[in-house]
Amino acid sequence: MRRWLKKYGLVSCLLCLGFWPLGQSAYIPAKAWLAQDLMQRAWERAGDGDLEARPWPWADTYPVARLLADSGRVDLIVLSGGSGRTLAFGPGHLSASATPGDVGNAVIAGHRDTHFRFLRDVEVGDTMIVERPSGLQYLYEVIGNHVVDSRRGALTLDTDDAFLSLVTCYPFDAIDPGGPMRYVVTLRKLL
Amino acid sequence: MQTSNKPWHPPVGHLDTARHLGKKHSPWTVTAALWLLVLMPLLSNAEPVNPNEMKAGGLLLKMQDGYHAATTLNTDVDITVNGLVMRVKVRQQFRNTGTEWAEGIYVFPLPDEAAVDHMRLKVGERIIEGEIQEKEKARKAYEKAKAEGKKTTLVEQQRANLFTTAVANIAPGEAVTVEIEYLEEARYDAGTFSFRFPMTLTPRYMPGSPLADRKGSGWSADTTEVIDASLISPPMVQRSNEHRVSLDVFVNAGVPLDIIASRYHPVSIREEAGRYSVSLDDPDTRLDHDFELVWRPLADSKPRAMSFSEIIDGESYYLLMLVPPVEGRVAPLRMPRETIFIIDTSGSMHGTSINQAKNALGRALQRLLPGDRFNIIEFNSVMRPLFNDSVDASTANLSHAQTFVARLQANGGTEMKPALKFALSSPVTETHLKQVIFITDGSVGNEDALYRVIEQQLGATRLFTVGIGSAPNSWFMRKSAELGRGTFTIISAMHEVGEKMDRLFAKLEAPQVTDIQIDWPAGVDAYPSRVPDLYLGEPVSVRVRADAPFPMGESINIAGNMPGERWTTEIPVTDDHSAFGVGALWARARIAELSDAARRGANPDEIRASIVETAMTHHIVSKYTSLVAVDKTPVRPAGAPLSKDQVPNLMPHGQSANAIFGFPATATPAAALRLQAAVFLLLAALTFLIQRRRRASLA
Numbered sequence: 001m002r003r004w005l006k007k008y009g010l011v012s013c014l015l016c017l018g019f020w021p022l023g024q025s026a027y028i029p030a031k032a033w034l035a036q037d038l039m040q041r042a043w044e045r046a047g048d049g050d051l052e053a054r055p056w057p058w059a060d061t062y063p064v065a066r067l068l069a070d071s072g073r074v075d076l077i078v079l080s081g082g083s084g085r086t087l088a089f090g091p092g093h094l095s096a097s098a099t100p101g102d103v104g105n106a107v108i109a110g111h112r113d114t115h116f117r118f119l120r121d122v123e124v125g126d127t128m129i130v131e132r133p134s135g136l137q138y139l140y141e142v143i144g145n146h147v148v149d150s151r152r153g154a155l156t157l158d159t160d161d162a163f164l165s166l167v168t169c170y171p172f173d174a175i176d177p178g179g180p181m182r183y184v185v186t187l188r189k190l191l
Numbered sequence: 192m193q194t195s196n197k198p199w200h201p202p203v204g205h206l207d208t209a210r211h212l213g214k215k216h217s218p219w220t221v222t223a224a225l226w227l228l229v230l231m232p233l234l235s236n237a238e239p240v241n242p243n244e245m246k247a248g249g250l251l252l253k254m255q256d257g258y259h260a261a262t263t264l265n266t267d268v269d270i271t272v273n274g275l276v277m278r279v280k281v282r283q284q285f286r287n288t289g290t291e292w293a294e295g296i297y298v299f300p301l302p303d304e305a306a307v308d309h310m311r312l313k314v315g316e317r318i319i320e321g322e323i324q325e326k327e328k329a330r331k332a333y334e335k336a337k338a339e340g341k342k343t344t345l346v347e348q349q350r351a352n353l354f355t356t357a358v359a360n361i362a363p364g365e366a367v368t369v370e371i372e373y374l375e376e377a378r379y380d381a382g383t384f385s386f387r388f389p390m391t392l393t394p395r396y397m398p399g400s401p402l403a404d405r406k407g408s409g410w411s412a413d414t415t416e417v418i419d420a421s422l423i424s425p426p427m428v429q430r431s432n433e434h435r436v437s438l439d440v441f442v443n444a445g446v447p448l449d450i451i452a453s454r455y456h457p458v459s460i461r462e463e464a465g466r467y468s469v470s471l472d473d474p475d476t477r478l479d480h481d482f483e484l485v486w487r488p489l490a491d492s493k494p495r496a497m498s499f500s501e502i503i504d505g506e507s508y509y510l511l512m513l514v515p516p517v518e519g520r521v522a523p524l525r526m527p528r529e530t531i532f533i534i535d536t537s538g539s540m541h542g543t544s545i546n547q548a549k550n551a552l553g554r555a556l557q558r559l560l561p562g563d564r565f566n567i568i569e570f571n572s573v574m575r576p577l578f579n580d581s582v583d584a585s586t587a588n589l590s591h592a593q594t595f596v597a598r599l600q601a602n603g604g605t606e607m608k609p610a611l612k613f614a615l616s617s618p619v620t621e622t623h624l625k626q627v628i629f630i631t632d633g634s635v636g637n638e639d640a641l642y643r644v645i646e647q648q649l650g651a652t653r654l655f656t657v658g659i660g661s662a663p664n665s666w667f668m669r670k671s672a673e674l675g676r677g678t679f680t681i682i683s684a685m686h687e688v689g690e691k692m693d694r695l696f697a698k699l700e701a702p703q704v705t706d707i708q709i710d711w712p713a714g715v716d717a718y719p720s721r722v723p724d725l726y727l728g729e730p731v732s733v734r735v736r737a738d739a740p741f742p743m744g745e746s747i748n749i750a751g752n753m754p755g756e757r758w759t760t761e762i763p764v765t766d767d768h769s770a771f772g773v774g775a776l777w778a779r780a781r782i783a784e785l786s787d788a789a790r791r792g793a794n795p796d797e798i799r800a801s802i803v804e805t806a807m808t809h810h811i812v813s814k815y816t817s818l819v820a821v822d823k824t825p826v827r828p829a830g831a832p833l834s835k836d837q838v839p840n841l842m843p844h845g846q847s848a849n850a851i852f853g854f855p856a857t858a859t860p861a862a863a864l865r866l867q868a869a870v871f872l873l874l875a876a877l878t879f880l881i882q883r884r885r886r887a888s889l890a
Binding site for chain 1: 400401410411412572602603604859860861862863864865866867868869870871872873874875878879882
């Protein structure tokens, strides 16, 4: 045993240290996309009138909207709240902001490396659809993309028109998850 | 086994001897190259943000402009306490670490009753004393000197407890010190003296819709309801290598002390002949948590009355404090009460604050007795009452309430008005004493509008504020309680929730001293002009200007009501406490009362003239007067650019900027984890290869 340890101990330790984060990094996107599948079902339940339908029994959040972009290739269930726990499963709607579809600015945040990765390819003039639990759909048009320093700014929440702000981290391929820069895509409701 | 005699080499050792190994084993170079090849794309992903690509601003983004991050700031504080009168010196050192000439702007909090009466600009060995001028005139003098390349500094008041220092023409690499002095009265409550020195501000919520023009360069645009929002919204940083503070206090209490202690910071205390020197233990204390010092006299030497005087230009000024002789009287039967709790669950309460608030509320609920009625109102962007109307404090209702409190979460805006209106609007009944307990950090920009709501709708209700967090808005706490005819408490740490809430309830339950009247001689101007009702342990404190000194040996009569009886007492006039600064404190109290009158609709021009006159006479900063200092010689070469730089403030301890500014963390650690995995797996492969080769060569 001692001989084995001497021979392979260090290598095994390093292998463990390597495979553990590898597993975790694989779990993050797996969780992100699997949860979306569960939530699609909760969404249908919400459509059937169960207004705070939770995607799984112990969930501390519930779906508030569905976001369709890129001609339907992006189909995301938006959850209530912007906490780290919520964002692991899907984009989160900040409860302080307006309800998507209503007058005011609705802010939806998502992770740059999972759900909101598609934002890097979104351009001014693109359209997105927001669906509410009731089934009502609203069409939005992208009117701007901005990179901002979150330490030095805030989002306007009270607006006279219906806006949607999609927020994710920037730059998209950075390693450090705690950076201050944010990428904000602003949309205005067309109908 | 041969290898067993060889010392074990840690993996780092292998890497350190890479050169040596490289000579022996050519495959090393191959492995290293392979390793780099794998790592390169991973590392190159971490591209830095190019500022040129950044399009700051946008339709819905409230961004401040002109960010150069060059000016840094450290603070040095000296406080001298003489009985009740405190003189505080704050030295702010602005250092320009950039390569251009800079104008540094710093927004900072001071105690809400501070009378700022001196400012000095220190340039090398020279000291330029600041002059008091009307606000617009001072600003013009500053702008002119700035344009001419002269060193200049301007101290303006934005709120009663929020000031701005601007320093222009700081050379690259240079440090400029601005020294500000103010006077303050120590708080005396329930036999204990205390004061707070605020260190940072909690970002305030700015209601209203944004306006096109902006006055300042803060993160918020000016709005329809907070027209100076851009001036009071400095950028906030979560981490900083600067923002350090050193603080020394010298206490001459005038009475022997039982206890002297700092509430939140470790300090060392030295005593010499009954005087105390207090200094912060950590020389690198972060500027992110208010400092509070408390000192309590020995039980048998607690002062019953204190007086301080100053004579300026033939006029006499007094600061008088008296503890009413009501100790030991017990309340008649406790009257059932209707208590309405308002709890702030806005984004600025996120972090440690909401836990302190929930704990305080939970404790308050336990104090309710059968027969009492209560309700809880939670508010952030919207208001949500627990019950439509107050309900009986039954076991079922209370346990429902405790569950409600336990589930509260902090996020969203701070729309206080609807919650206040709802709490104050319910009718007061004959049978119950109605009290509103308002638990908040007070981080709003529209204080005056809220004060108006309180004044107009108070009726027979009493409003008590409980300030929460590392840096609550002290002005909002004190003023709301004053207008609400209640009292305020500040809780800045979880461990003091119990102590402070219990003391608040003791005040709520003990009888009040009301209708206090003081028989002044002729020719006296005293503030507050109407002495407020006193709660358990609170003294009467007045600031007086008299045409002629009070005759020695005589006394001033004072009387008040307790439930069921009237008491009278007298303040003897003695001349043993002459104190520099009493005049300025009187002026500050007068200005506060004039500002109240303006809010109640008095003629704004007359009020403004009175405030300016008082402030100019006593050389203090106010809403309409500023301190300005200008150096004579121009230093910045004509044509050299000057960059404007708003110095950020440190986020209060225990709070997160993301919760307030609407930018949650939106990246997973997946990329960082993959990088970590790659590094360790490669190290494992390398170690394996190297060990095999070594064994092979040894065999």
